[in-house]
Amino acid sequence: MASLSLKQKLRLIKSDTGGDSMNIMPEKGEVVPKSNISSEKKMAGVKRIKNTFLREKQLWLICIPIILWVLLFAYYPMYGLIMAFIDYEPGRAILDSDWVGFKHFIEFFQSPDFWMVLRNTLVISGLGIVFGFPAPILLALLLHELKYTRFKKFVQTVSYLPHFMSWVVVASIVFVTLGNEGVFNQFLMSIGIIDRPVSFLGEGKYFWGVITGADIWKGIGWSSIIYLSAIAGVDSQLYEAGKMDGLGRFGLIWHVIIPGIRPTIVILMILGISGILNAGFEQQLLIGNVQTREYWEVFDTYSYRYGIQLGNYSYATAVGLFKSIIGLILLVGANKFCKKFFDTSVY
Amino acid sequence: MAQINSVKSFLILQCTKKAGESVKQGFIKESVGSKIFDKVNLVLMIGFASIMLFPFLNIIALSLNDGVDAARGGIYLWPREFSLDSYKVLFQNEDLLKGFGISILRVVVGTVTGVLCTGLLAYIVSVKHFSGRKFMRLLFVFTMFFSGGLIPTYLLFMKLGLSNTFTVYWLPALFSPFFMLLMASYIQNLPDSIFESARMDGCSELRIYFQILIPMSIPVFAAIAVFSAVGHWNSWFDVLIYNPSGEWDTLQVYLRRLLLEVEAIQQVQDLQLAYSKYRNISPITLRAATTVLVTLPIIFVYPFAQKYFVGGITLGSVKE
Incomplete structure (x- = not known):
């Protein structure tokens, strides 16, 4: 039965439930009592649902544990977000706790930490958008123009590598490279820019630069894949036409490739803007230290510190919820903007 | 059979890539400017590759x-x-x-689970006639856009008694x-009639999955397995917060501890007390050796894995 086409199946179901009365749209001129139709429809509906369930018993049986899993591990924590509006104490049921409304949110907005956290988040994300966003596009363009296929493959392979390293490894590499005895300091001293080693990791003013550099180093190769495949999708006739019209290499890039990959750029830009409050988490915890905290504490790390390290669960949940709601608003906003001005959108 | 197919499709992919490149080059004579552009580009890319590679070589x-x-x-x-000495010390460290x-x-x-x-x-x-298909899809896709966040998840795991267990890593x-x-977009392109005929013959859904679907979808399963394995190997934060006792500490957490200056010095002192002949190890070299050790497995599977994950990221992006 399952092998029949949908149409055949519907016909079968129809014949099961009594044939012609299934015709929901009465033909012209035909007079059908209203009540009769709806009750029969209901009967047919119930029977149909029952039949479907019986036929798909196996599939639904497999679904049950999956549904239980997703309810427990994905939806129950969403219910836990109510904690942001109550004074949660461990060991007490969420519904028994005192409802305090927006108290935790207001507390967060009024604390001096709020401005520091907001500033760090916006600056780190902003640097990521200004420098980190164009970097893979530039890399993809240059790679595409590279003539030596073997070398091109080598560069690509090498550039993906850091993406597969954990932040712990990257942080270790950053420490080795930028530490006081690190290669970078040695290099700067040998060409005479500085006399003494600069503590890149110990002083807060360098932190934003360090973290942006580390983010780009880790992600540039991987992000370039998507642009490379977009470039590969540009119609080769357009290249020929461009060449015929006398476009040089830069001309081809500017007038053929960039317009060709614009939808990809716009979509990734939307995602980038909507993720502006996700300024990173692991890298801050690993590369940052106590001296530089003023410059690296972002929403996520702040929520982690207050929630898990200090046990202030309700406050930390409020911080996290605030962040994700702003993120959702930004996504919708950026999407609308791009739909209007670039004719491209994520959804 | 399926493996042969996947290798074949990989080869075809490579051939088409090369063909595309050779078509693009050429038929109008190159100008001087274009040649200079190529040379400058080559120099830039050599510089870029060195920046990507140098830190690894330096740490080795x-x-x-x-x-x-x-x-x-x-x-x-x-x-x-x-x-x-650093490696010797590491391999004696239980x-x-x-x-x-x-x-x-x-x-x-x-990865397996x-x-x-x-x-x-x-x-x-992706079972086309399944009535709960849309519902299941929505149920999961919704969690991509909205989640409970760190704190409620943490409290749930504590409540479930998952802390200090191995279960917290995979469940x-x-x-x-x-x-x-990603997987569904691949599976949907498989011919439906195969599954239907299996069903006609009375094959159960689980058997269809294990004996028909998996062998047919080796490329996508391999790609996801690579992603998942790398993710598991690299994750450290969940170990940190869900395993405070240190009983199930992974290698990443061990390296992370060495990154903290005080702990690293302590560790070195302990090791020197235990093995007096290695007096010359220092936090820097110990850290470097551990980093190499953590990185090596990935470097080893990298060439093998690369063909799968590059396919993986663009998987399902183009429908023809």
């Missing part, structure tokens, strides 16, 4: 250097005073070896909506 050189000597700095691509074992266990268990379960889910949401990672979408 450091790990092979004498500890006290390394503290003076100035080691670039080659060790100045060659010494294997904590580290145990961490290594747990990391591998986590990768194996987490995760890929099989997410694959099953992907199969279910919450059984199903992934993102992997589900």
